[in-house]
Amino acid sequence: MKRRINILCMILTVITILETVALSATVFYGVLTKEVVEDLRNSADVMVESDAWQMVSDPANVHMGKTPRHLRITLINPDGNAVCDSDADVRGMENHKNRPEIASAFSKGEGKAVRNSQTLGKSAFYYAVRLDNGYVLRISKEVSSMTGILLSTVPRLVVLSVLLFAACVILSHALTKSIVKPIEELAKNLEGPGMYHVYEELEPYVTTIRAQHEDIIRNANMRQEFTANVSHELKTPLTSISGYSELIENGIATGDDVQRFAREIHKSSNRLLTLINDIIRLSELDVTTEDIMEELDICDMAANCVEMLQMSAEKHQVQLSFSGEQQMVTANRQMMDELIYNLCDNAIRYNNPGGRVDVSVYREVERVVLEVKDNGIGIPEKDQERIFERFYRVDKSRSKSTGGTGLGLAIVKHIIALHDNVKLELRSKLGEGTTIYVYFTK
CATH class of the missing domain: 3.30.565.10 (Histidine kinase-like ATPase, C-terminal domain)
Structure with missing residues (x-):
């Protein structure tokens, strides 16, 4: 029982740790996503307020100037072509009109999207806003994907999980011992009075077990007494039969004594037969399944x-x-x-x-x-x-x-x-x- 409880506690601990890690990562990634998108929106709002982006007429005159290192800024014309980009040469870029965030910005005024790279373990967050001149300003930022976040925290998680597992093993062992102790005490002293520290839910079972234990002891004593009584009851007529028959066999009994001894032997034999029949019948009743009513x-x-x-x-x-x-x-x-x-x-x-x-x-x-x-x-x-x-x-x-x-x-x-x-x-x-x-x- 102890082993089963310990194993179950360990399994529960492992499951709890895994669920906690998964839930924590999911919650953290959700919060991170919201913060990144909000940061991009705020940056876009600041840039939109600048007249430089609203007065674009010739792409050659567009100068990105100094942009934050962690942000990538792209300006897209109404045809979907990139006019300028802070991180790449726009001449080799494909048309952006069908990109989700661009399409949403042209139709609704703003758009956002997230694209994941399983190979690099990165997630690119995009936020696009339509300018008054019909152009779209897109700001993007790369952060670690959920997989990347998990991989980066694996060493810490492993250490933490090992410590938690060790602590849970120690606690489960102590808990198991405290749970089983009252049952072990009861098993050692079934005949003792009271319920000790038996759990309330177990009291009906303990009462039943004690009653059965008392019945077993009582029946064992009765069987022992019955065996002793049977031996005595069988011995009495057999002794009488043996004694009288020995007297007849040795020729000590003569005349009327032989008839009297034979009568006593017959009487003792009948008593012995009646006793054996009653014992057999009692044994039959002890194990009977007779239910012919x-x-x-x-x-x-x-x-x-x-x-x-x-x-x-x-x-x-x-x-x-x-x-x-x-x-x-x-x-x-x-x-x-x-x-x-x-x-x-x-x-x-x-x-x-x-x-x-x-x-x-x-x-x-x-x-x-x-x-x-x-x-x-x-x-x-x-x-x-x-x-x-x-x-x-x-x-x-x-x-x-x-x-x-x-x-x-x-x-x-x-x-x-x-x-x-x-x-x-x-x-x-x-x-x-x-x-x-x-x-x-x-």
């Missing part, structure tokens, strides 16, 4: 889920009920099945014997509500924001006994995030139960 009856889906979980509810001595009427929503069918199942299964597992889980679907103004309510153990207020994290459990000992993987609500959270029109609200009080509301908007 359809109109579906959320009431019918909730009713089917409640029916499917009746055996699990009876096993946990929990009464599971459903109420509601047909309500159409737009969502992904497979994901909604998983969402309802995980919410209901979680309410059953974290309940007390003799408890209740009530599932209902109803319309509330312009939204459809899926409500899963239980009178179970409840969730402490300090844990309510974290229960949707992977493997987070309020009561770890209870989770092990119920067979939960700790990933059900994490899957729910991911499904909600993939639906723009679906929101979730949690209300819970320790010892009284939990109610989860899922809102579907159009």
